[in-house]
Amino acid sequence: MDLLDFARGPALQWSLVIMVFGLAWRLTGILLLKKKPDFSEPRYKDTFHGRMLMIMRRMWPKEEFVRNSLLDLVLGYVFHIGLFVVVFFFLPHILFIKDLTGLSWPNLPNGVIFFVGAITVAALFALLMQRIMTPVKRLLSNFDDYFSWFVTTAPLITGLLAAAHVGARYETLLAIHLLTVALLFVWLPFGKLFHTVMVFVSRGATGGAFERKGAAI
């Protein structure tokens, strides 16, 4: 078995297994904890609206916070949307997903994907700089922040290199790309990338609790 076979085969398969198991373990560990009963007289009984509202509203900051968050917002949205486009609209990715799930959809031209990928990488580097240079972010940051940045950025860079056939044999570049993807899958449940799940759980939980009180959402 050469490196590409290993990356395509056991590495990806096991990383997906670890990801699914890790996500399930962490989420179950949280959600199985007891929810404390609330006997207070609710202002509003139906909290579904509050849950949905909070999930939607936190997509964009309150008027008072926009100015100070502008850089975070622009860079954050660019890299999240960029990542989404590259992951889900690059033909080889769609074929890979089709292989796995049977689902497929139209792809975007390679030129567009490369352009978006490059911008996404640039946004990620800008975010890293911002994390290092902003006193608040620097103080809050730990290994998780930098490693999560690395495992997010690495597949993008290796993917761009593989697609452009730059730096090594295509098979080697592709293998490295797949291994970095496997690393991303493995790390996803354990560090801050878990926010991909928690963003809905946390916003929803607060939205529900606050709606019950009529508190600000």
Place this chain on the structure above:
Amino acid sequence: MSAADVNVAHPLETEGRIHRLKKPAVRADVQGNMPDKERVDIAMKHFVKDFGRLSAIYMESCIHCGMCAQACHFYAATEDPRLTPIWKLEPFKQAYKREAGPFALFYKIFGLKRAVTADELKEWQELLYDTCTMCGRCTMACPMSIDIAALVAQARHAMFHAGLVPHELHAVAERAEKEGSPLGATPKVFKDRVEWLADDNDIEIPMDKPKAKVICSLSSIEIMKYPESIVATAKIMKHLGLDWTLRSDGYEATNFGLLSGNAAWQKDMSMKLINAAIACGAELLILPECGHAYGALRWQGANIYGKELPFKVRHISEFLGENIKNGKLKLKPMNKSVTFHDPCQVTRRGGVVQEPRDALKGLGVDLIEMSSEPGMNWCCGGGGGVVTIHRADATRYKSFQIKMKQVEDTGAEMLVSSCSNCRLTFDDSQAHFHWDKKLHSLLELVAENLIEE
């Protein structure tokens, strides 16, 4: 410590701008004698005690974006990164991951999170008490909607049991537990004051009626510093012709058990009010112009009681708004422009938004809002027990300048609010900065402008 001893050990300052504990000659910010390891163990045990699903969700959700910093008046005033709201929980986040989270085993075995030290907890005392009012503005900025204020309250439980509460806050909490009031408004003082107020203002203020439909509670800040609010309450109750009473066995609505972090004392304090309301068969308990008192009883009271309360709980501003809107209270128009300072625990975190505005509408004022929405109002900086802590004064004044600017920017003629702790903070800061704006009580304005029929 007996009630008499507590008065000697923790003397009060009743002549200065703020009614609070006298500035201690020697600070005692660490309580009890225990080895450092025991202190840390106790802190962590109490932090994870009753650790429910919601707290775990929050502990697992932070993405270290730091967006909460800008929402905190203490950070905004100082730009000290340590005052970033979520950083105030850092030792507890570490301890949670190491001791209680889903991957705790891995963190511990591989030493991925080191154990928190007693020195760290001592350092964090300032962050959890002096520079956090639990105003919850940070929750409004957090893209993950982490309720940081709720976690700070939980961390304060841990700090209290580990004997790491700032001197003044511990002392006033002890006074409240032993004497029934943090500011010396003992049942006897309270009854004497009410009797004097009734005579002086020629108004009936019912005390200790065995049965009444409505029971009113007060903040000791009102009893000791703003007694006119008691008269205002009596005027309004009389105007409405309600069967109401004050009770000397349950009158103090402030809850320094909650603010200091002692859950047992919090329960004692809440149960006094609950038992008094039950004893007189009240259908409605009215909370005074006090922010945290609202959260303590309206949202936490039933959970402390263990079941639904057999009476309704309303903030006085809710009660006023409802009775103005339904036409039972008719008011003379003031014809002034007014801005309203929303007390954080009543509005942002408590949900009382429209009622005080209905009351202001009844007063015929031109309301100029301070922020894009009531939930975004800046905190006065004195809540959460911060105003009691002498060493916190400098930072509190600094942060108050943000509030001053927010008020000034409205250009309103009058400033009104519905929290006596905010009022105390505003009065003190107004004198400190020689500011020409005075904060008026909504309750007193309503009482002054009643149309007698």
